[in-house]
Amino acid sequence: MEKADLRELHRLMLVARRVDEEAIALQRQGVLPGYAPMRGQEAAQVGSAAALDLTRDFAFPNYRDLGAATAMGVDLVGYLSTHLGTWHGGMYDPKASRLAPVNAVVGGAVPHAVGWAMGAKLDDTGGVAITYFGDGASSQGDVHEAMNFAAVYRLPVVFFCQNNGWAISVPTERQVAGGSVAARAAGYGIEGVRVDGNDVLAVFETTREAVLRGRDGGGPTVLEAMTYRMGPHSTSDDPGRYRTLEEERAWAERDPVARAARQLSADDVAEAEAHAADVVRQVREGLVTVGDRPTEELFSFVYREPTKALLDQQHAWKEAADV
Amino acid sequence: MLEDRTGAEPRGNAELSLQQALNLALRHACEDDDRVLVFGEDVGRLGGVFRVTDGLQAKFGEQRVFDTPLAESGIMGMAVGLAMAGWRPVPEIQFDGFAFPAIDQIVNQVARLHYRSRGVLTMPITLRLPSFGGIRAPEHHGESLESLFAHVPGLKVVSPSSPREGYHLLRQSIADPDPVIFMEPKPRYWHRESFDPTQPVEALPVGTSRVVRQGKHATLVAWGATVARCLQVAELAAEDGVELEVLDLRWLKPVDADGLAASVGRTRRAVVVHEAPLTAGLGAEVSTLITERCFGELRAPVQRVTGFDVPYPSGPLEDEYLPSIDRILTAVQTTLEYRRG
Numbered sequence: 001m002e003k004a005d006l007r008e009l010h011r012l013m014l015v016a017r018r019v020d021e022e023a024i025a026l027q028r029q030g031v032l033p034g035y036a037p038m039r040g041q042e043a044a045q046v047g048s049a050a051a052l053d054l055t056r057d058f059a060f061p062n063y064r065d066l067g068a069a070t071a072m073g074v075d076l077v078g079y080l081s082t083h084l085g086t087w088h089g090g091m092y093d094p095k096a097s098r099l100a101p102v103n104a105v106v107g108g109a110v111p112h113a114v115g116w117a118m119g120a121k122l123d124d125t126g127g128v129a130i131t132y133f134g135d136g137a138s139s140q141g142d143v144h145e146a147m148n149f150a151a152v153y154r155l156p157v158v159f160f161c162q163n164n165g166w167a168i169s170v171p172t173e174r175q176v177a178g179g180s181v182a183a184r185a186a187g188y189g190i191e192g193v194r195v196d197g198n199d200v201l202a203v204f205e206t207t208r209e210a211v212l213r214g215r216d217g218g219g220p221t222v223l224e225a226m227t228y229r230m231g232p233h234s235t236s237d238d239p240g241r242y243r244t245l246e247e248e249r250a251w252a253e254r255d256p257v258a259r260a261a262r263q264l265s266a267d268d269v270a271e272a273e274a275h276a277a278d279v280v281r282q283v284r285e286g287l288v289t290v291g292d293r294p295t296e297e298l299f300s301f302v303y304r305e306p307t308k309a310l311l312d313q314q315h316a317w318k319e320a321a322d323v
Numbered sequence: 324m325l326e327d328r329t330g331a332e333p334r335g336n337a338e339l340s341l342q343q344a345l346n347l348a349l350r351h352a353c354e355d356d357d358r359v360l361v362f363g364e365d366v367g368r369l370g371g372v373f374r375v376t377d378g379l380q381a382k383f384g385e386q387r388v389f390d391t392p393l394a395e396s397g398i399m400g401m402a403v404g405l406a407m408a409g410w411r412p413v414p415e416i417q418f419d420g421f422a423f424p425a426i427d428q429i430v431n432q433v434a435r436l437h438y439r440s441r442g443v444l445t446m447p448i449t450l451r452l453p454s455f456g457g458i459r460a461p462e463h464h465g466e467s468l469e470s471l472f473a474h475v476p477g478l479k480v481v482s483p484s485s486p487r488e489g490y491h492l493l494r495q496s497i498a499d500p501d502p503v504i505f506m507e508p509k510p511r512y513w514h515r516e517s518f519d520p521t522q523p524v525e526a527l528p529v530g531t532s533r534v535v536r537q538g539k540h541a542t543l544v545a546w547g548a549t550v551a552r553c554l555q556v557a558e559l560a561a562e563d564g565v566e567l568e569v570l571d572l573r574w575l576k577p578v579d580a581d582g583l584a585a586s587v588g589r590t591r592r593a594v595v596v597h598e599a600p601l602t603a604g605l606g607a608e609v610s611t612l613i614t615e616r617c618f619g620e621l622r623a624p625v626q627r628v629t630g631f632d633v634p635y636p637s638g639p640l641e642d643e644y645l646p647s648i649d650r651i652l653t654a655v656q657t658t659l660e661y662r663r664g
Contacts, residue, residue, distance in 0.1 A: 058407075089439030100407070101439040105431050111397050112432070115404020115412075122360075122386055123408070142427070145397030152392055301438045302476050304445060304500035307530060307577040 001050045004204045009050060010260040011272045013042040013200060016067035017257050018276040019076060019283055023066070023083065027235045031288060035083045036064045040198075040230030043256030044162045046071040047203030048130065048225070051211055052098070056127040058116055060100045060109040064162075064229075065132050074099050076279070077286030084287055091290070107133055107140030110159070114146045117155040117214070128156040128214040130207070136167025138181045147222065151188035156214030158207065159222045162197060164229040169242035185222035197225030198256040228254070295321070336519045342512040344486035345375045345451075347520045348493035349413065353383050356411060359497060361388045363398055363415030363451075372417060373453060373512050395421055399428035402448045403436060413497055415451040419506075420463025420635075422452055433502045434477030446477075449496045449503045454482065455548040455598050456645060457510035459638035466635055467599035469546070472504045473576035473608070479529060480575040482506040484550035487518035488533075488573070494524040506575075508548035530574045532582035538566035541592035541658055544583065544609055546572040549596045549646060556651045567655065575605060583609065584616035591617075592658040594626040596646050601629040623661030626654040 001008065020039050026032045038045065045067025049059060054072060061068055069079045069092075078092030082102045089101030103109045113131035120127035137143060138161055150157040161181040165172055173179060185192025191213065195206040203225055210221035228251040232239050239248070261269045299306065299314040306314070332347075333339070339347070353359045361379055363371075367390040370377030380388040391398050395416050402412040416422045422429070429450070436444050456465030472480045479501055483489035489507070496503040527533075535550060536557050543553040550571045557567040570586050572578065587593045593613050595606040610625040628646040636644050 087441060088435075089441070091441070093443055094440050095443050101436065101444070103432075103439075105427065108400075108427065108432055111400020111428070112404040112407065114397070115401035115406070116408045117404070118401065119405045119408025119410050122410070129404070141424075142396050142400060145392070145394040146400065148392055148394070149397050149401060301440075301442045303479075304437065304442075307479075309530070309577045309580070 001204070004201050006201060006260060006263060007268055009046055009200045009204060010257070010264055010268070011275060012046045012050065012071045013067065013257045013260060014272045014276040015279050016042045016046060016070040018280045019070065020066055022280045022284055023080060024231070024235065026284070026287060032080070032083050033085045035235045036233065037231035037235070038064045038066050038229070040228045040251065040256070041162055041164055042067045043200035043203055043260070044197035044225035044227045045132075047200040048160050048207040048223075051204050051207035052128070052130060053211075054098050056120070056125050057211065058098050058100070058120075058127060058129050060113045060116070060129065060131040061102060062106060062109070062132050062134065062137070063102050063104055064134075068132060069099060072097060072099055076283050077290060080283065080287060081290060084290065086290060086293060106137035107142045110137070110143050111146040111149065113157050114150045114155060117150065117157045118153060121155060126215050128158060128211045130158040130160050130211070132160050132162065134167060135161060135163040135165070135172050135176050135181060136170070138184075139175055147184065147188050147190070147220070150220040151190045154217070154219040157220040158210045158214060159220065160207070161222065161224045162227055163224050164227050166229055166233070166243065168233045168237065180224065182222050182224035190219055191221040192224070193221060194224045194226060197227030198254050198259060200256060200260050227256070230255070333520055335521065336517055338515050338517045339486045339520065340513050340515045341483070341486045341489045341508070342373055342375055344490040344520065345493055345507065346377055346379070348490045349376060349379055350382065351520070352413070352494060352497045353379065353387060358409065358411045359387070359413060360405060360410050361413045361415075362391050362401075364391060364393055364417045366390060366415050371415065373509065375451070375507070375512075376415070395425035396428050399425040399433060399450070403428065403432050403446065406446045406448055407436070407444055411447050411497065413449045413451060417453070418460075418464045419452055419454045419466040419468055422468060429472075429478070430475050434475050437501070438477060445500050446502045447500050449493070449499070449505050451505050451507060453509045454506040455508050455510060456635055456641055457548060459641060462635070462637070465641070467597065467630070469506060469575045469597075470599060470603060470605045470608070473578075473605060478502055478504055478576060480504045480506065481573060482508060482547035482575060483573070484508065484511070484535070484545075484547060484571050486514065486516040488527070488571075490518070490520050491525045491527055492573070495527060495529075498524075499529065506547055510548050511551060514551070527573070530577035530579055532573050532579035533571045534568060534586060535571045536567070536569040538568035539590055540565050540567060541594060541655055542568045542570050542586045542590045543651070543655075544570050544572055544593060544595045546575060546597070549598060552646065552648065553596055553651065556648055556655070559648065559652065560655060565655065565659065572609070578608060578612060580612045580616065583613050587613050587617045588620050591620050591622045594628060594651065594654045594658060596628045596651055598630050598645055600632045601627060602632050604629055623658040626658050628654045
């Protein structure tokens with residue numbers, strides 16, 4: 001997206017919202033073993049990912065980035081396959097989609113963005129890496145190491161922190177000393193920006209600036225989108241044990257999808273709902289028909305060429321399975 | 324401009340130390356493939372604390388050979404991203420014990436991204452890791468982490484025992500499409516051998532061992548730094564008419580089960596020698612592979628001569644810890660004199 005287009009951004013957010021709801025429903029129906037809902041974070045994810053140039057940029061997600069995947073046009077059945085339990089990392093093509101495989105280690109992929117950005121800089125592609133992580137992950141040493149590396153080498157990286165207020169049950173004030181992830185940027189001598197993470201236009205514009213700064217040689221940016229996870233951490237979590245209904249109601253009034261809809265015509269919203277319903281239907285159909293992987297794949301993709309020891313184990317497994 | 328301190332390029336057979344051979348391997352790898360990147364702590368201007376990367380930055384520039392901040396997890400995490408962007412990273416972790424801060428990146432990321440991406444992403448990363456003890460170094464500078472890495476699916480582990488093998492194995496590791504942990508035996512860095520590094524890279528296939536000395540009475544299985552000691556033992560034993568075969572395992576993941584079986588099938592006795600602690604060490608794996616394949620031929624249980632289940636000790640105690648010539652000879656004697664009870 002060249003310029004902020006609220007109608008398009010709202011359409012994308014609504015798709016993410018409805019697919020997220022469907023994923024929860026599918027988990028309750030026993031189709032998905034587990035899921036990490038992102039309701040409330042649509043503006044942060046869609047707004048930032050829509051600011052990328054997918055011909056040259058690359059994104060490094062965590063496990064709660066359905067909105068980013070949606071805005072990047074990633075095959076959503078492939079993306080949700082990781083939650084379906086089909087394959088760790090999902091079934092989409094990370095190279096073609098420009099989205100790294102889903103990663104369960106919080107903060108683990110943040111230094112990858114730094115290495116990727118160094119590679120892009122050496123190749124002079126103008127590519128920028130964006131890495132998604134949360135306020136909880138910002139406590140990880142890897143996030144510090146990555147920010148320091150990116151600053152030392154002045155690499156085109158956008159460190160996109162979705163501060164949703166809660167690292168499972170631990171609130172930001174017990175997770176982030178000083179209360180701000182963006183403020184840490186000053187320690188590395190790089191740009192640090194806080195943005196209203198529920199304002200999709202603001203997120204888009206701020207991310208776009210950070211991406212352009214990286215592309216133009218201006219180095220990395222720490223961008224902290226202040227938002228809220230309206231649902232549980234995962235489908236086995238109970239937020240009622242650690243936060244109040246009042247807090248949840250207050251944030252519900254700041255719902256990013258409703259906020260964008262209010263600025264659009266009723267026709268636009270109706271059209272977006274119809275489109276989202278269409279996508280949801282396709283995703284549901286795709287997920288229930290995706291099926292299990294062939295059992296032989298248990299031994300696939302460990303190495304480029306399987307080792308003899310692995311082939312021997314595969315052979316023994318096959319013999320035992322055929323009995 | 325920094326001067327090139329490694330001197331003239333050999334033009335044929337040359338007497339080279341392991342440190343020089345590895346330096347040449349890196350040099351030639353950088354020349355042959357401009358996607359090769361060498362980085363780590365102090366590898367640039369200093370040329371590495373063991374000078375293995377000496378002169379590389381002067382020759383290939385600061386974009387191909389560069390110093391990193393002092394952060395091992397960051398180094399390995401950066402290697403992952405570089406590999407994803409189509410580069411061929413050859414990072415160095417300065418000392419074995421400092422690989423621990425990078426374990427998450429090595430195990431959860433480097434080893435798994437090919438799998439996680441269903442083969443779309445490759446991780447042609449060679450982690451150079453100065454390893455093993457014997458140089459009177461302080462804590463965390465003498466560890467043997469081979470069984471730790473060998474246990475991780477997706478990694479390959481190799482350790483050279485001589486300059487010539489060091490050259491060829493490093494070239495092969497860098498060319499390999501999978502992640503390789505390259506364990507350099509630091510007490511052997513200054514050991515010299517004559518060979519011709521201008522010859523084409525030899526195929527020393529992944530997962531193959533090498534008989535470095537033939538014998539018929541028992542096989543000593545060793546790798547990295549312990550190979551040289553086992554050769555000394557074989558020399559001494561020969562004086563008493565005992566002919567020991569010395570097998571350099573070389574690849575520690577995957578392990579050469581066929582090579583082990585071939586050697587022990589002939590000699591019918593085996594002693595495994597490693598520096599790492601005994602419990603759950605690679606010797607246990609080797610011993611089991613031998614037993615599985617050679618049970619009928621074995622004349623005695625496989626013996627192990629290893630470090631002890633203690634933290635790697637300080638200098639004055641190092642010789643008590645490391646498999647000594649005496650301890651290896653005693654194990655040889657035990658296996659030769661073994662009588663079924």
